[in-house]
Amino acid sequence: MTSLLKRPQRFVRPVFATLLCAVVIGIPLWLAIVTSFKTSTESQKPNLALPTDWNLLENLEYVITNGQLFQGLFWSTVITVPTVVLLALFGSMAAWVFARRGGIWLGVLYAIAISGVLLPPAIITLALVLRQLGLQGTPFGLIAAYTGMHLATVVFFVTGFVRTIPIELEEAATIDGAGPIRTFFSIILPLLGPVIATVTIMNVLFAWNDMFFAFFVVGGTEFATAPLNLFGVASAVLYVENWNLIFAYVLMMSIPLVVVFVVLQRKIVSGITSGAVK
The missing domain is CATH 4.10.280 (MYOD Basic-Helix-Loop-Helix Domain, subunit B)
Known part of the structure; x- marks a missing residue:
């Protein structure tokens, strides 16, 4: 029954x-x-x-010629790709150390490292620091800003995942004569595929769609990203009430995100199932 x-x-x-x-x-x-x-x-x-x-x-012809669509997509790609690579690499390295090392001081450093998950970034301070470093108004400044803002999230997610990896794998690599760098790239990094795919999707979505921080760092320059160009043409009375042009721009800007999501989603599922079988 x-x-x-x-x-x-x-x-x-x-x-x-x-x-x-x-x-x-x-x-x-x-x-x-x-x-x-x-x-x-x-x-x-x-x-x-x-x-x-x-x-x-x-x-589409109108948004490409008058909305600088391809230029915005190019600079969005130039900024997003290095950002997610640096976040995945440095975040995974830091997470591995935090997960495998103990001690009070390292615990304090870990708490400081993940504090960025809760603390909002100070945009005025960020702009002043980038100006002092000569990175204001450059793609390198925006890459540095995105990397610094989201490194805490990557460390937080990856640290918990590293703790689920058996430490015996690293001990076996050490016995075979592998150093820390070789152990990380040969043993740890390949096993982090599912969690890296997850944080990559999160970081790509933010870096690709962000307009607020991009406006303060590269706004008004030739390095404007796709969201900045969309905002610029929409606020310049060019696309006022022309929703057909706005949505055409949005659809073209969303195609790379859909491709990235589909590819990485498959990797997440395959990584989880393979780990369950093992």
Whole structure:
């Protein structure tokens, strides 16, 4: 009798979750897609209806030529890729040390290292420091800012994951004559694939979509990222009420994020299942 009562619940919960995702994610996504296909006149009042005149190619041509889309995507890539690589590398190294070493002082350093998860970055201080270092208004300054702001999050996530790795693997590598650097890159780093993929997705989403910190560091220069260019053309009365152009820009800017998410999501699933089998 109990099993008969549980059977409907097995179907109700997945259906409810699917409907919830369709409403929360599907409706806004559909609105963005159909609006990007519409003409300027038809997009004055965004709705879920299909366009009567399909105008996507013209909209894309306009945002590419007047919205500096490719230039913004280029600098977003130049800034995002080094940021996630530095975060994954330095964060994993620091997390390995924190997870394997003990002592009061190292515990204090760990607490300081992860304090950035809770403490908000001071944008004025950040801008002044970058100016003193000569990095204000350069991609290197924005890369340094992103790396410093999110290093605490990477250390926090990776440290907990390293503690689940058997220390006997490192001891075996040491017996075979491997030093700390070789042990890290040959043993530890390959095992950190799932957690690195997770923090990479988080950092890519932030660095790619961020406009606030990018505005203070590289705003008004030729190194403007895609969100800055979108904000610039939208606030310059160029795209006012032209929702078709705005959504066309947003869709083009989101394509690299979708690709990264799909690729890394598969790595996360494969890493978790392989670890469970082992």
